[in-house]
Amino acid sequence: MPKSYKQGSIQGLTTDVAIVGAGVSGLYSGWRLLSGYFKETPDYRTSNPSVSIFDMSNRIGGRLFSIKNYPGLDGVVGELGGMRFMEHQKIANSLINKVLKLTVLDFPMGDKNKNLIYLRGQRFHESDYGKSGFKTNYNLDNKWQGKHPDEIFTAIVNDVLIKNGYSTGARNRKEWDEIKSILSYYQGPDKGQTLENIGFWNLINDQVGNEGYNFISDAGAYFSNTINWNSAEAMPYMMGDFVGDVKYKTIEGGFDMIAEGLAKLFSEAGGTIYNSKQLLNFSHNDLNSFKYKLLIRDTKDNDEYEIYCNSLILAMPRRALELINDHNFLFKGGEDIELKKNIRSVIGEPSFKLLMAFDNGKNRLPWWKSELDIDEGRSITDLPMRQCYYFGAAKDRNASLLLASYNDMRTVDFWKPLELPDQGMSYKKNSVHFKKMIDNNSFVPKATSFVTKEELEKVSKFYKQAPKRMVDHSLFQLKELHGVENIPDPFTTMYENWSDDPYGGGYHAWKARYDVGSVMSYMRRPMKTENVHICGEAYSDQQGWIEGAFCVAERMLQQEFAMCKPSEWLDDDYYLGR
Ligand code: LYS
Incomplete structure (x- = not known):
């Protein structure tokens, strides 16, 4: 897109692909569309698309902010x-190391011997868990008293695996995906239910009781991890991301350098980012050859503009989607349509x-x-x-x-x-x-x-x-x-x-009783006849991580935009999820 649009009026701007949201999923999608290879299909998107990114705030990065x-x-x-x-988390890892070279x-x-744990007025060190005679102020069964919360999480997950006839041990995401929707529960009120129909709080309560639940929620540092979300998603999530000796990495100079780096590559490839531009609504267009007309508001001066595109990527979380005017062909103004139900399949976590x-x-x-x-x-x-x-x-x-x-x-x-x-x-x-x-x-x-x-x-x-x-x-x-x-x-x-608009939470979690695999694939293209796509962390299977955003975006680009795998920097067999 001509750079001249950057300042001043964007009235009448045309772009093949309009991406709304300059968080990592939007920036990643923009950069990939401009730098990647398309499969040879008769899709109009094979020929060097023009790509523009719009964000309603005056910065980029979304929920990355250093x-x-x-x-x-x-x-x-x-x-x-x-x-x-x-x-x-291979996309994050390769992007950061090989592409952005951060x-x-x-x-x-x-240090477990120095950092403090302070629960119910008792001050101790992480290294105290499991020591003989160590007790917390939680009224726990002997079996759990004094144990590290990770040990309790692990015992819960292992119990479910063993009772279902599976080995415990490490599993990658693909292996988890193969079994998690067929695992079922075997006792208590949720007996006979598959795990995706059971809330994680309900399951923990059945396993370790109310006080056990209070303990692992408090001691586990995040209330979000033990809310009543989808147990089939919660189990691999807890095992992979938080429990045990997880090694976390960060980036010298600030974590939002990932967003900055992607934005730079995107701009160098010819893309343009428009800040302070909010998507109000969109409709079919018959004024020119572009498929859609977008109504955009400048959040600084309140001016409204009409711009045109052929594909629309909504790279935004649940709350931001809900802030778009819903009187259009996609949202249809109704609450009971499938898209609305699927948008509500995740919980925005303050x-x-x-x-x-x-x-x-x-x-x-x-x-x-x-x-x-x-x-x-x-x-x-x-x-x-x-x-x-x-x-x-x-x-x-x-x-x-x-x-x-x-x-x-x-x-x-x-x-x-x-x-x-x-x-x-x-x-x-x-x-x-x-x-x-x-x-x-x-x-x-x-x-x-x-x-x-x-x-x-x-x-x-x-x-x-x-x-x-x-x-x-x-x-x-x-x-x-x-x-x-x-x-x-x-x-x-x-x-x-991060609970404030337009984010609606720092991260998201799948509700129980949703078929997560189907909703994920649905979101990438809610109407098969329309080029409107939803991507980002919220509807991913690694919520609360940039990797979730990247995997969903990459899956969308390969499946819906006929893009080839980015083999130059990412292993071809890396699993992107359902
Ligand atoms: N990825 C986040 C962190 O490292 C945690 C998100 C938790 C969401 N339940 O702190």
């Missing part, structure tokens, strides 16, 4: 969104991250190092903050950065009334209401010996600053979790609540 080059924090990166991947770092989980930067003071060490000799990794608690991650010190060691809270599901509600006034994506900073809230409530960045207030204020408009009351609640909990009296006030903060 804090980098922050004044006073040289050499330390903070993550408000996605922050890691795993080596067996530097991969270990994502530190810390999630919240709060970062705090501290002045290391005279000894030039983060407080967690000087007080508790913690170097890196995370601590877990049942307090509403749930998890904190010690991101580390700046190069000059003047300051350090803490992910002071990473929490999901019901605890996100704890932080809600402490947030900035809710005025949507681009809150109107000049309104009287907003100003009043800011004056009364805001946490104003503080100058330190190494960074001025002006420097901090300059960047603070790019990130939401935590209001004072939120900071105070957070410090209160950090003190309780760590058993430390004195934690300094942070000199600056940033937070993100």
Whole structure:
């Protein structure tokens, strides 16, 4: 597309493929369409399509959002969104290493002897689990008392496998897919049901009782992993991604470099990204030779534009899909149509991250190092903050950065009334209401010996600053979790609540009683007669990971856009899912 569209009016713009959403699934799809090979089919899409990406926010990356080059924090990166991947996630891994050539770092989980677990008022270390005589404050059966939550998760999954006549041991995603929809349950109220018809909470309750459920939900760090989602999806998910000695990786310079790298490749290949452009609606078009007309709103000045395309990729999560006007040929305005039901097959999972930067003071060490000799990794608690991650010190060691809270599901509600006034994506900073809230409530960045207030204020408009009351609640909990009296006030903060529009959650989970394999394939092209496609993390089988987004996008490109496998950088036999 001509670059001249980038600024100013996009009225009348035409593009073969319009992608809505500049998160990783949209950017990946755009780049692949411009750089990949198409099979020889009589499809119009075989001839060098023009591709444009639209995003309603003023940045790219979607739910990847790194804090980098922050004044006073040289050499330390903070993550408000996605922050890691795993080596067996092959698209992420090969893209990062072979295509984008980014530097991969270990994502530190810390020392089990130092990092803290604080549950029901009891403070201990991860290494205490399983020690003889160790007991938690949970009223558990002897069989489970004192055990590591991972051990309990594993026992639950193994029990199901064994009773179904399968071996325990490691399984890859393809092997899981072959068995997970035929596994069935054998006792209690869900007896005789296949696993996909059983909620994971229901299943855990039957296995380890209510108190066992409370324990593994609290100690497992994520409420999202134990909500009543689809058990057939939950089992491989827990075994592969969280339980045991999982090795996480991250990217030097910030996790959203994946989005930036893809955007750069996409632009170099001739694609254009249009920011602050929201898709309002779409329809069939008879004004020119393009199949569809899209109605786009500029989120900055509210102007509306009509643009034209032949294929539409909705690279967005559930909530964003639901924000599109539904009076069109696809959504049909009705609630009971198959597409609407399938859109509702996933649960948007609220999630919240709060970062705090501290002045290391005279000894030039983060407080967690000087007080508790913690170097890196995370601590877990049942307090509403749930998890904190010690991101580390700046190069000059003047300051350090803490992910002071990473929490999901019901605890996100704890932080809600402490947030900035809710005025949507681009809150109107000049309104009287907003100003009043800011004056009364805001946490104003503080100058330190190494960074001025002006420097901090300059960047603070790019990130939401935590209001004072939120900071105070957070410090209160950090003190309780760590058993430390004195934690300094942070000199600056940033937070993100991913439950807000248009995300509807930090990640998603499949509901029970849906045939996930069928819904996944359905979403990639809901109407076989139309070139409208849905892709992204939400309707993937690796929800909450960029790999989920990539696998769905790649599957869509090969199946629906007649693209060849990207053999130059990805193993041909890599399993993309159902
Ligand atoms: N991938 C996310 C993380 O590494 C977790 C998502 C959990 C979703 N249930 O923290």
